Amino acid sequence: MAIADVKEYTHLSDEEVEQIGRELDAIRQEVEESRGAADAAYINRLIKIQRGLAAAGRVSMLAGTWGRRWAPRAEKPAIAVGAVCLGVAKILENMEIGHNVMHGQWDWMNDPEIHSSNWEWDTAQPAEQWKHSHNYIHHQFTNVLGHDNDIGYGILRMAREQRWHPYYLGQPVYNALLATLFQWGVALHDLDLERIRKGEKDPKEMKRQLAQILRKGRNQVLKDYVVYPALSGPRWKEVAVANATANLSRNLWSYVIIFCGHFPDGAMHFTEEELEDETRAEWYLRQVLGAANFKGGPLLHVMSGNLGFQIEHHLFPDLPSNRYAEISVKVRALCDKYDIPYTTGPLHRQYGQALRTIIKLSVPNSWTTSNDPAPPERSDTADEPSKDRRRKSDAERQPRRAELGAWTRSPRERSHD
Amino acid sequence: MAGTIPWERVRKAGHTLTTPLDPDDYLRFINPLWTARELRGRVEEVVPETDDAATLVIRPGWGWRYRHRPGQYVGIGIQVDGKFQWRSYSVSSPPRRKGRTISITVRAMPEGKLSAHLVKGLEPGTILRLALPEGDFVLPDPPPPKMLFLVAGSGVTPVMSMLRTLDRRGTLGGGDGEDSGPDVVMHYSSPTPDRMIFRDELEALAEKHPGLTLHQLHTDVDGMLELEHPEKGLDGICPDWRERETWACGPGPMLDAITEHFEKEGLEEQLHLERFSLELGDQGGEGGTITFRNSGKSIEVDGATTVLEAGEQAGVGMPYGCRMGICHTCTLTLVEGTVRDLRNGDDFGQPNEPVQTCVTAAVGDCTLDI
Ligand code: FES
Numbered sequence: 001m002a003i004a005d006v007k008e009y010t011h012l013s014d015e016e017v018e019q020i021g022r023e024l025d026a027i028r029q030e031v032e033e034s035r036g037a038a039d040a041a042y043i044n045r046l047i048k049i050q051r052g053l054a055a056a057g058r059v060s061m062l063a064g065t066w067g068r069r070w071a072p073r074a075e076k077p078a079i080a081v082g083a084v085c086l087g088v089a090k091i092l093e094n095m096e097i098g099h100n101v102m103h104g105q106w107d108w109m110n111d112p113e114i115h116s117s118n119w120e121w122d123t124a125q126p127a128e129q130w131k132h133s134h135n136y137i138h139h140q141f142t143n144v145l146g147h148d149n150d151i152g153y154g155i156l157r158m159a160r161e162q163r164w165h166p167y168y169l170g171q172p173v174y175n176a177l178l179a180t181l182f183q184w185g186v187a188l189h190d191l192d193l194e195r196i197r198k199g200e201k202d203p204k205e206m207k208r209q210l211a212q213i214l215r216k217g218r219n220q221v222l223k224d225y226v227v228y229p230a231l232s233g234p235r236w237k238e239v240a241v242a243n244a245t246a247n248l249s250r251n252l253w254s255y256v257i258i259f260c261g262h263f264p265d266g267a268m269h270f271t272e273e274e275l276e277d278e279t280r281a282e283w284y285l286r287q288v289l290g291a292a293n294f295k296g297g298p299l300l301h302v303m304s305g306n307l308g309f310q311i312e313h314h315l316f317p318d319l320p321s322n323r324y325a326e327i328s329v330k331v332r333a334l335c336d337k338y339d340i341p342y343t344t345g346p347l348h349r350q351y352g353q354a355l356r357t358i359i360k361l362s363v364p365n366s367w368t369t370s371n372d373p374a375p376p377e378r379s380d381t382a383d384e385p386s387k388d389r390r391r392k393s394d395a396e397r398q399p400r401r402a403e404l405g406a407w408t409r410s411p412r413e414r415s416h417d
Numbered sequence: 418m419a420g421t422i423p424w425e426r427v428r429k430a431g432h433t434l435t436t437p438l439d440p441d442d443y444l445r446f447i448n449p450l451w452t453a454r455e456l457r458g459r460v461e462e463v464v465p466e467t468d469d470a471a472t473l474v475i476r477p478g479w480g481w482r483y484r485h486r487p488g489q490y491v492g493i494g495i496q497v498d499g500k501f502q503w504r505s506y507s508v509s510s511p512p513r514r515k516g517r518t519i520s521i522t523v524r525a526m527p528e529g530k531l532s533a534h535l536v537k538g539l540e541p542g543t544i545l546r547l548a549l550p551e552g553d554f555v556l557p558d559p560p561p562p563k564m565l566f567l568v569a570g571s572g573v574t575p576v577m578s579m580l581r582t583l584d585r586r587g588t589l590g591g592g593d594g595e596d597s598g599p600d601v602v603m604h605y606s607s608p609t610p611d612r613m614i615f616r617d618e619l620e621a622l623a624e625k626h627p628g629l630t631l632h633q634l635h636t637d638v639d640g641m642l643e644l645e646h647p648e649k650g651l652d653g654i655c656p657d658w659r660e661r662e663t664w665a666c667g668p669g670p671m672l673d674a675i676t677e678h679f680e681k682e683g684l685e686e687q688l689h690l691e692r693f694s695l696e697l698g699d700q701g702g703e704g705g706t707i708t709f710r711n712s713g714k715s716i717e718v719d720g721a722t723t724v725l726e727a728g729e730q731a732g733v734g735m736p737y738g739c740r741m742g743i744c745h746t747c748t749l750t751l752v753e754g755t756v757r758d759l760r761n762g763d764d765f766g767q768p769n770e771p772v773q774t775c776v777t778a779a780v781g782d783c784t785l786d787i
Contacts, residue, residue, distance in 0.1 A: 040499030051443055058434075104712055104787075107734025110494075110501040112746055113442075113455055115736055116711060117787045120437035128786070131711040140713055219436040227433050318712065318734070 009285070012338060020338055021281025024315060027330050031319050032108075040109050042322045043097075046302075047114070050092040057086030057246070058228060061239050065232035075235070079242050087246035088303075091253050093122045095305030096321060102131055104318040123183045123250075124217045129190035129209060139317050143262060143290035144270045150262065151269070153178060153185055154194050157361045159269045164364045171362030175355075182251035187213050253303070256351050261310040263354035264292040266343035287314035288335065293328070293344035300347070301325065311342065424479075428453075441479070449544045453480030456547040458493070461518055463539050466614045470524040470571065471536045472509060476517055477547055483516045485550035486558075487582040488575040488664075488691075491521065492548030492744040495531065495539075501546060502531045503738035503746065507574035507691075508550060509615075511582040522614060524571040548744035554664065554691035556582060560599045561662045565655055567642075567675060569606040569667030575691055576603070576666060577615050580622060580629070590628020598628065602655045606634040606642055606667070630655075642671075644678045651678070659684060666691040702757040702778040709733045709787050710752060724749075724756060724774035724785065733787060735774060742776040749774055754783020 012020075064078025098121030100106070106114045120127045133149060141147035145161050152158040155178055157168045178185050191209055195201045224243040229236035261267075268289045278286070291310040301308050301324075309324035312331055319327070335342040344350075360368045431440035441452035450457055458481070462474040475493075477483075485491070485508050494503040506521040525536040556579040566576045580601070583589040588598030607613040613633065623631040632654050634642055644650050651658045665675045665688065672690055679688045702720035707727050709715065716731035725747055728735035738746030742760060748771045755766035756777040764780060765772050774785070 035499065037496075037499040040496065048446055051438075051446060055443055102711075104734050107736070109496075109499055110734075110736055110746075111496075112736055116734070117736060117749055122437060135711050136713050216437070219433070222433060223436050 009289075009340070012340075016338060017285060018279070018281045020334065020340075021279070021284050023334055024281075024284050024331075027327060027334075028316055028319065031316070031323050031327065035108055035320060035323075039320050039322060040111075043101075043106050043109075043114060043320070046092070047097060050089050050097060053085045053092070054089035057082045057084070057089055060085060061228070061242055062232055065235040065239060068235070079235075079238050083242035083245045086243065087249040090122055090246055090250040091303055094250060094254055095257065095307065096302055098122070098127075099305050099307075100321045102127055103135060105320045107318070122220070124187035124213070124220050125183070125189065126187075126212045126216045129212065130186070133190035135317070139314065141275070142270075142287055142314060143268065144272060144275060146272055147275075149189065149192065150258075153189065154192070155185070156358060158263055158357060160361065160365050160370055161269060161271070162361075164361075168362045172359055175358050179252055179255040180248065182255040183247065184217075187217060256347075257304045257307050259354045260294050260347060260350040261291060261307055263357055264343060264345065264350040265353045265357075266341060267292040284315055285340070287311070288331075288340060288342070290314070291343070292350060293342070294347045294350045295344060296347060298325075308347070311344075450476070450478030452478060456480050456549065458519075458545050458547045460539055460541050460543045460545065462541055464520075466522060467524075467612050469536060469612070470522060470614050472520050472522045473535065473539065474510075474518050474520045475545065475547070477519060481547065482549065483512060483519075485512050485519070486555040487511055487578040488555040489550040489552045489578075490575065490743075491519070491550050492546075492739045492746075493521065493535075494546030494548070494738060494744075494746070495535070495543070497531065497534060501738075503546075503548070503740070503744060504531055505548075505551075505739050505741070505743055507578065509574045509577045509581075511578055511585050522571065522574045522577070524614070548738060548746070551743045552691070554666065554689055555579075557662075560588070562599050563657070563661040564599050564601045565658055565661040565663040566601070566603040566605075567663060567665040567667070567671075568604070569636075569642075569671050570612075571614060572666035572668070572691070573605060573614055574666075576664060577618075579664070580619075584622055584626070589622070589626040600628050601626075602630045602632070602658075602661070604632040604634065604642065604654055606636050606671075608637040609635055644674060662687050662689070664689045664691075702755075702780040705754070705779045705782040707731075707754075707779050708782070708784040710784050711787055718779055720757075720778050720780070721759075722778060723759065724772070724777050724779065724783075727779070728774065728785070728787070735787065737775055740775045742773055745773060747773055747775040750786040752784040752786050755780040756783060 061082035064075045068075040101119045104116040138150045229240040232239040291314045294308045306321035306324045312324040312327045441454045445452040457478040458475040464472040490505045490507045492505045494501045509522045510520040523535045525533040590598045590600040623629045679685045704719040706717045712733050714731045718727045738744035751770050751772045
């Protein structure tokens with residue numbers, strides 16, 4: 001079954017779907033050709049602001065603790081201001097800078113310091129692993145059950161098609177934990193705990209990845225909870241708490257933004273069958289149907305890495321994020337023209353819907369009704385999640401057509417397919 | 418540059434404060450030259466040489482070693498329309514241990530967008546990227562007693578660096594008495610006298626040092642240098658050329674002719690050449706499918722296509738600099754498979770080995786981390 005067979009879209013003929021693909025390609029080309037000095041200036045300025053904020057945050061905390069003999073009443077505010085600056089810096093670094101640089105959005109500048117091949121970000125997950133689990137798996141297999149590990153992050157049940165288990169009764173609690181510890185959850189993402197549990201993971205590869213995570217995580221922890229507190233002397237506790245606050249706010253924020261990208265009502269899930277013989281245009285269509293936007297002002301968009309334009313980001317993950325706003329106007333017009341739903345809404349509503357889904361799906365399907373507006377035509381089986389939805393290894397995934405990419409982690413795995 | 422502070426150790430210690438970045442990543446916002454992560458330089462001066470050539474005086478930032486050998490070239494990267502473009506230019510200044518600047522001399526090529534930009538459009542104060550000096554077209558130390566330079570056009574720049582070095586050391590033959598350096602003959606072709614870069618300086622040097630003989634040839638009027646001509650050729654200009662070590666630099670056809678001439682005489686051992694373009698050998702790979710794993714793209718290529726070109730064809734944003742194996746900007750991690758260095762046939766196939774994509778081609782299927 002191809003995406004065009006999804007009930008809501010049977011109104012599109014094959015030819016129309018291909019035409020949509022061509023129009024999206026044209027939008028892409030237009031942006032590619034017009035990238036230039038102004039875009040380069042944007043990312044350079046943003047990096048400058050972000051590093052300035054990070055430095056200001058650290059310095060403000062240290063100045064507060066060191067200077068307390070002369071200005072005792074300034075200490076607490078200085079530490080608080082420091083925590084805010086650092087939190088904002090970490091959010092900017094993760095969302096608008098790190099995420100987008102590692103997508104290759106700025107590779108065209110040919111600047112080795114702002115390039116996907118060697119960017120490392122200020123969070124626990126090693127860049128290399130993120131590029132596999134996110135760039136490749138999540139973006140190629142967006143919302144495909146059994147393929148896209150982002151559906152519930154291996155912890156939550158986010159689709160009715162996922163088999164229910166009493167474990168999921170605790171879902172609201174796991175959700176809160178995931179939000180709080182988001183960077184560590186993401187750090188373990190590419191390890192694929194589910195496959196480790198089942199003994200399907202190559203032990204050598206697992207060891208390598210673990211060592212990589214430990215090294216990265218250790219440096220992150222050392223910096224925020226040992227070195228900077230130690231530098232601030234007797235007030236080490238306050239500084240450690242301030243740093244923890246910055247990390248926590250970054251965790252919560254990125255969790256919210258990411259959950260708003262694919263889990264509000266209206267964002268669809270797909271099954272493996274839909275991948276078969278999928279054309280490039282159908283892949284595009286799956287990205288539109290599987291993602292959800294949210295609305296907001298320019299500041300909100302920058303703080304969320306322009307992921308309020310999740311649909312545009314999924315269509316063109318490697319176009320510079322500062323162009324998504326203008327791209328979205330064209331994509332919306334295209335969706336209107338072909339009568340394709342374009343899911344968007346205010347941030348709070350989008351997150352509210354995601355949260356409702358989390359709570360609903362903690363109990364069996366039969367206790368609740370579906371919010372999904374348009375289940376695929378195969379909905380006759382959708383409420384009986386008897387299919388094997390376990391995660392696939394790279395080797396088990398069907399080979400993709402060249403334009404959608406292929407990915408190999410090790411020679412061992414490749415010899416399997 | 419080392420000074421008394423162990424900078425390397427300071428930077429390492431600082432890294433725990435700035436991880437995953439380097440302290441330099443912050444310091445460069447205070448002063449753009451305070452970073453050794455990517456070498457940088459600031460244009461101090463743009464000195465016009467001829468109508469279409471200019472010398473850029475550049476002050477390099479941290480991490481630069483003022484130890485280039487006279488005759489070597491450097492890579493410079495400059496942002497044009499948001500995108501870094503790289504080229505290599507010979508350093509024309511002599512190496513100075515206490516130096517604070519280097520200079521390169523650039524001629525605007527009619528089709529060269531970048532060189533025109535460098536000659537005409539660069540403001541002093543512009544920050545550039547730099548790549549460390551490279552190349553073995555250099556002045557030996559000590560220099561041989563008899564030398565011959567055959568240069569044309571902007572091929573004069575590496576030779577200028579050598580001559581200035583000899584002059585500064587006071588070892589250009591003859592001159593103020595106690596000089597006892599090599600005896601140098603230089604042949605310099607250029608379309609017109611106006612287009613001769615460094616003409617005044619060369620003439621002054623020749624006047625100062627009896628050991629330096631300068632031949633100028635203006636090809637618009639006199640035609641090209643005919644190597645074998647009894648009077649206008651090498652035998653006429655420099656009868657003892659067979660006893661000299663020769664350095665030649667200029668356009669490709671001229672270098673080809675010189676090589677052929679020296680080979681005919683069995684003197685190729687004494688000839689040093691500098692070419693301004695990359696020559697890849699015929700030791701291609703066998704080709705295969707190259708996969709760029711992060712961007713999820715792949716492409717099938719033959720053994721003559723470099724990995725860099727393959728990536729660009731597949732639509733991957735490949736990093737590159739000089740595109741000729743000098744600057745290492747293009748280096749990526751080879752996750753699996755084998756690539757072959759097209760210059761010398763060396764194979765690279767260790768897992769996770771860094772490879773220079775601009776001079777390697779696939780030997781079978783391979784996967785790169787980009
Ligand atoms: S681009 Fe300079 S070494 Fe490859």
